Amino acid sequence: MRPLRAGRPTTPARRRARRDPAPSRLAYRLHRLWLTPLFRGIIRIGLPVALILGGGIAYLSDDARREDLQAWLAEQRRAFEERPEFVVKLMAIDGASAELAEDIREAVPIDFPVSQFDLDLEHIRRTIAGLDAVAEAEVSLRGQGVLQVSVRQRVPVVVWRGRREIALLDETGHRVAAVIARAMRPDLPLIAGDGADRAVPEALRLMAAAEPLKARLRGLVRMGERRWDLVLDRDQRILLPEGDPVTALERVLALDAATDLLARDITTIDMRIPARPTLRLGPGAREAFRMINLFELEEGAVGQ
Amino acid sequence: MSDLHARQRAMRAMRKAAMQRGVIAVLDVGSSKIACLVLRFDGAERIAGDEGVGSLAGQSTFRVIGAATTRSRGVRFGEVEAMGETERAIRTALQSAQKMANQRVDHVIVGFSGARVRSYGLAGSIGLEETAVSEQDVARVLAACDMPDIGEGREVLHAQPVNFALDHRSGLTDPRGQIGNRLSVDMHMLTVDGAAVHNLLRCINRCDLEVAGLASAAYTSGISTLVEDEQELGAACIDMGGAVTGISIFMKKHMIYADSVRLGGDHITLDISKGLQVPLATAERIKTLNGGAVATGMDDRDMIELGGDSGDWEHDRRTASRAELIGIMRPRIEEILEEVRLRLDAAGFECLPSQQIVLTGGVSQIPGLDGLAARILGNSVRLGRPLRVQGLPQAATGPAFSAVVGLSLFAAHPQDEWWDFEMPAERYPARSLRRAMRWFKENW
Missing domain, CATH: 3.10.20.310 (membrane protein fhac)
Structure with missing residues (x-):
């Protein structure tokens, strides 16, 4: 007989007594059982998992130990965070x-x-x-x-006199800070009226267009949350339309340049209908206008 | 008869189940060693796809993943003598093969050399009902073979249809669908001693294994050592084992004769032990290391230390010349070969077209045996080694393993035996459902 494995026996003693013991029936059966894939899987994976899980559950089934564990974990976490x-x-x-x-x-x-x-x-x-x-x-x-x-x-660009407070607004109309009095920021133009803060960019454009009137300008008033009034000193007002107020203002400025309109005794220039500018006269001018009208009437009568 | 049919069919079903599981063991229970191989079947197509190599005599479908041998205990002349000892030896071989394979094996195909094989040639013939041969006709012609008196307590181990003849045309391998009037068959049947087989099966069942097949070692050695043309043209395989020398004659790829001589290597060892007065283990060692069949002048000067540990210096320092050793071995070898010659003559071996003789088994490793065998058996003698199969350890490629390698080939591609064919309709029980089914199938 020729052995398949095992190295060649070296000494005569080993050669004579090569051990080839038969496994006992129990050992044989256990070996076969061990080679069964399902059994092997259960022993090698199932059993350790079951032991660890079972041990863990048994350990955690006691409230005190669970609390201890949580406290310990919290403590570890604290210690780590406070490094x-x-x-x-x-x-x-x-x-x-x-x-x-x-x-x-x-x-x-x-x-x-x-x-x-x-x-x-x-x-x-x-x-x-x-x-x-x-x-x-x-x-x-x-x-x-x-x-x-x-x-x-945020950089404040206008002062807004609202109902509740006097506020500084940036170019988007966002409130920047409150001021106690308008006089604290005389360098910034003034706007007023409800909803004025929502139309700050337009107000800024109007301010830029009204540069020639700067010395007389007192501020802009938002009317009915939809259009602007330009307020000058001597209580003069320029009523601007809702649409394209800058052009309307430029027209007023052109009239002013041509006829010195604003220097006259006029309380209001109404540009709300841009095609039909309307003037409201001051009391003196109104009286004078009435006198002129009367005079012309008399003259005409005399002439006839 | 139908009991045998049923048992053999059950073994075939077991083999099929093992193939599905993919692992099967083959076990050669010999008188000097018990060898076990664990085979893994992967399916032929995968291997063929990988390497582009077709099936090599069918052995490319499986791979040997575990191999083990152990000294045989309790087996004498290839038969179980002490059941407990044999069971232990089988257990040893199986356990170490399983350990090497790292896989549990439940099905085993067993080969054994002993149990007094005897072979019969049967012939049967029937007239065909229809012109074309149907499967039922094949079944009927197989059933029509006249059963010889095989003796009390003997069982059929192999029953292979060797040749079909249709009218005057002979040599058909598959007569189905062919047209003729008279179908006849030649069958080769191998019977063994039933008690010996039952003892062996009992030993295997006690190892918690299912038997998926039985084969004669002489037959499986022939499968593994004879090359294809030898099997085709006619050749004899002489498997010279430990205590039994198996003889199988192949022709047209079928075994047509098998026999055994109850003489083998153990007898040579015993002769050496007696003649040189040494223990059996020493005699075995001297035989394997220094043995030979033909003495030359050099052998007179070649002294062999016999050794011993009796404590007597003179006794322990004895030497024998190699010529003496050969002188002891040669008569026994000649006796074995003469016996083989007698069996071959009885079988009519000289009538075969080719008379190739292949010597294999452990005894065939004796140097000079082929020359001696050529003088006794005839000129065309060669020494045979088993076919190379995938995964077989180098140590198991020697001629001593031809039976177990042949068993693995047998496991992969068993030849069609009688019980693999359909049962003839008349043999079914009268009220069987299958009979009714068959009647419907044939009449619609």
Whole structure:
């Protein structure tokens, strides 16, 4: 007989007594059972999984142990979050004036130092962007524990006298800040009336067109939330139409240049119907006009 | 008869089930070793698709994934002598083969050399009812073979239709659909001692295995060692095993005769042991290392240490010349070959067109055997090794493994046997549903 495997026997003793023991019937059956794929799968995968799951469930079935485990987990998490490399120590604000920075610090009350895991950057950003004076805000974490806030401020271009307050508006009509009196910002033009803030770009165009009247200009009044009145001193008003007010204003300016219209005793120039400018005379002028009319009437009668 | 039919059909069904599972074991229970191979069937098309190589005698469909041998215990002349010992030996071989394959095996095809094989040639003939031969006609002609008296307690192991003849045309392999008046068949039947087979099956059942087939080792050695033209033209395969020398004669790819001589390598070992006064293990070693069949002048000077551990220095330092050893071995080898010659003569081997003789089995490894065999058996003698099959370990490619390799070929492509054909309608029980079905099929 020739063995298939096993190295060649070397010594005569081993050659003579090559062991070839028969497996016992039990060993044979167990070996066959072990080679059965299903059984093998159960022992090699099913049993460890069942043991681990069972052990885990048995351990967690006790409330006290579960709480201990949760407390321990929370403690570990806390300890990790409070490591020095995650601590934020101060907030740096870029692009904001001193008072806006003050407002931001007020709006975002954070007790430094704080772990960066406790900061909700998106929430902070939205809070800051929600401030009136802020056009855009960007919040990020910089190294060395600095919370970096970059802000673009809104620039006020007009003063709006509304029903409740006197406010500064930027070029889009967004409120920037409140002022106590119009006199605090004499450099900015004044607009008034309900809904004036929603038409700020148009107001700005009108202001630009009314540059020749700057010395006499007092402001713009929004009428009925749809059209503008240009108010000059001496209570003169130019009633502008709803559509294309700038052209109407330019026509008034042209009339003024030609006939010195505005210097006369006229209270109102009504351009609401652009094809038919209408004048309202002041009391003196009205009297004078009546006298002239009377005189011409008498003259005519005499002439006849 | 129908009991045998049913049992053999059950084994075929078992084999089919094993093929579906893809793993089957083949077990050669010999008198000196028990060899076991575990085969994995992958399906022919996949392998053929990969390499573009067609089926190589059918062995490309399977692969050997486990192989083991063990010293045979409790087997004498290829028959179970001590059942417990044999069972243990089978268990050993199977367990180590399974371990190598890393797969559990439930079906086994068994080959054995002993059990006093005896072969019969049967002939049967019928007149055809219709002009064309139908499957039923084939079944009827097989059933029409006259059954010889095979003796008390003997069973049929193989029954293969070898030749069909239709009227005057003979040599048909498949007569179905051909036209003629009279269909006749030649069948080769191999019978074995029933008790020996039952003992062996019992040993295997006690190892929790299902038997998926039985084969004679002489037949399977022939399948694995004879090349195709030898099988076609006529050749004898002499499987010289441990205690039994099997003889099988092939012609037209069918086994037409098988016999066995109850002499083998163990007898040579016993002669050496007696003649040189050495233990059997030493005699076996001396035989395999120094044995030979033809002595030369050099062999007189070639001294062999016999060894021993009796403690007597003179006794332990004995030597024998190789010529002495050959002188002991040669008469026994000649006796075996003479016996084989007698069996071949009895079978009418000299009438075959080609008289190739192939020697295989463990004893065929004795140097000089082919020369000696040529003197006794005839000129065309060669030594045969089993066909190479995929995955077979190098150590199992020797001639001693031709029976087990042949068994694996037999497992892959068994030849059609009597029980693989349809049963003739008359043999069905009178009230059988299948008979009614058949009647409907034939009449509509």
